[in-house]
Amino acid sequence: MTIGTDGIIAVVGAGTMGAGIALVAAQAGHAVRVIDTQDAALDRGRQSVARSLASLVKRGTIDEAGAAAIADRIGWSTDLASAAPAALAIEAIVERMDVKTGLFETLARHVAPGAILASNTSSLSIEAMAGAVPGPERFAGLHFFNPVPAMKLVELIPSSRTAPTVVDDLEALMRAWKKLPVRVRDVPGFIVNRVARPYYAEGFAALGEGVDPATIDQALESAGGFRMGPLTLADLIGHDVNYTVACQVFDGYAGKTRFRPQPSQQALHDADIRPQERARRL
Numbered sequence: 368m369t370i371g372t373d374g375i376i377a378v379v380g381a382g383t384m385g386a387g388i389a390l391v392a393a394q395a396g397h398a399v400r401v402i403d404t405q406d407a408a409l410d411r412g413r414q415s416v417a418r419s420l421a422s423l424v425k426r427g428t429i430d431e432a433g434a435a436a437i438a439d440r441i442g443w444s445t446d447l448a449s450a451a452p453a454a455l456a457i458e459a460i461v462e463r464m465d466v467k468t469g470l471f472e473t474l475a476r477h478v479a480p481g482a483i484l485a486s487n488t489s490s491l492s493i494e495a496m497a498g499a500v501p502g503p504e505r506f507a508g509l510h511f512f513n514p515v516p517a518m519k520l521v522e523l524i525p526s527s528r529t530a531p532t533v534v535d536d537l538e539a540l541m542r543a544w545k546k547l548p549v550r551v552r553d554v555p556g557f558i559v560n561r562v563a564r565p566y567y568a569e570g571f572a573a574l575g576e577g578v579d580p581a582t583i584d585q586a587l588e589s590a591g592g593f594r595m596g597p598l599t600l601a602d603l604i605g606h607d608v609n610y611t612v613a614c615q616v617f618d619g620y621a622g623k624t625r626f627r628p629q630p631s632q633q634a635l636h637d638a639d640i641r642p643q644e645r646a647r648r649l
Contacts, residue, residue: 370454370455370483370536370540372395372396372397372543373397374397374453374454374455375397375398375399375400375452375453375454376389376392376397376398376399376400376453376454376455376456376457377399377400377401377402377449377450377453377455377456377457377478378392378399378400378401378402378456378457378459379402379403379447379450379456379457379458379459379460379470379474380402380403380458380459380460380487381401381402381403381405381408381409381411381412381413381443382403382408382411382412382459382460383415383513383514383605384459384487384511384513384515385401385403385412385457385459385460385487386401386411386412386413386415386416387415387419387511387513387514387515387516388457388459388487388511388515389401389412389416389441390416390419390420390437390441390515390516391515391516391544391546392544393437393438393440393441394437394516394544395543395544395545396440397440398440398442399440399441399442400442400444400449400450400453401441401442401443401444402444402445402446402447402449402450403443403445404445405445406445409443409444409445412443413441413443416438416441417438419516420434420437420438421434447473447474447477448477450474450477450478451477451478451479452479453478453482454482454483455482455483455484455485455537455540456474456478456482456483456484456485457485457486457487457509458470458471458474458484458485458486458487459487459511462488462489462490462491462608462611462612462615464491464492464495464496467486467488467491467496468496468499468500471484471486471496471499471500471501471506472499472500472501475500475501475502476501480502481505482505483505483506483507483533483536483537484500484502484505484506485506485507485508485509485537486506486507486508486509487508487509487510487511488508488510489510489556489557489559489560489608489612490555490556490557490560490611490612490615490616490619491615492553492555492619493506493507493508493524493525493526493553494526494527494553496508496526497526497527497528497529503526503528503529504528504529504530504533505529505530505533506526506528506529506533507523507524507525507526507529507533507534507537508522508523508524508525508551508553508557509521509522509523509524509537509541510522510523510524510557510559511546512559513603513604519545519546519547520546520547520549520559521541521546521547521548521549522548522549522551522557522558522559523537523538523541523548523549523550523551524550524551524552524553524557525550525553526553534550538550554619555615555616555618555619555620556612556615556616556619556626560612560616561616564613564616564617564625564626565625565626566587566593566597567597567600567601567609567613567629567632568613568625568626568627568628568629569597570583570584570587570596570597570598570601571597571598571601571629571631571632572629572631574598574629574631574632575629575630575631580598583596583597583598584596584597584598584599601632606632606635606636607636607639609632610628610632610633610635610636611636613626613628613629613632614628
């Protein structure tokens with residue numbers, strides 16, 4: 368299946384990633400259905416899209432009419448059946464294998480047999496997930512990065528059962544969305560999270576030794592040349608996601624030391640400290 372701009376895109380999950388994916392798809396001309404089980408999540412997603420569009424208008428990238436047209440292309444629903452006409456359905460939900468596979472088992476009953484199914488997982492095995500997807504030949508990983516509208520890279524991860532035409536179609540679609548798709552083997556953490564784990568780990572190791580958080584980030588940004596320090600970046604992503612991925616990559620590589628999750632981040636995760644609260648509490 369070739370997904371043209373007339374192809375409907377379903378995004379399951381209205382969080383930061385899901386809303387960002389929906390916005391990018393709508394900017395590319397697609398009608399988009401965003402689906403979440405919670406009305407509050409849909410409201411937050413809708414507000415996130417509105418803020419992004421307002422920012423584009425303010426910068427002169429688009430005008431008010433263009434922003435309104437993009438927003439009108441995005442529908443919001445709590446009904447998974449609203450994904451039925453989608454040519455591509457992307458899940459962007461909690462990073463748990465059982466929840467994701469359960470979703471795909473249900474989602475596959477709503478969409479057409481030829482519809483492509485994709486997971487935005489950042490670390491879970493696509494091969495393992497494919498085993499629970501009805502029609503695994505139409506399934507692949509499609510991992511975006513936060514913030515989705517700004518980040519060009521997309522990791523495209525096929526399983527051993529993904530049809531080559533599906534991989535080609537997804538790659539072409541990502542290029543049409545002005546993204547940079549990179550085909551990746553199904554290894555723990557894929558490319559980016561495998562490379563990034565030691566970066567985060569060293570930052571949180573220093574934090575655990577009592578180094579000031581601002582000093583850690585400043586050192587990596589100024590001396591290391593990184594655009595964002597590890598602690599600020601972890602805050603942006605959210606410790607619930609970032610720490611979970613750290614554990615999954617560590618387990619996926621049988622506990623190799625360089626991927627070890629740090630107790631200082633676990634403490635933030637367990638305390639459910641929001642990003643804006645970190646500097647005050649540490």
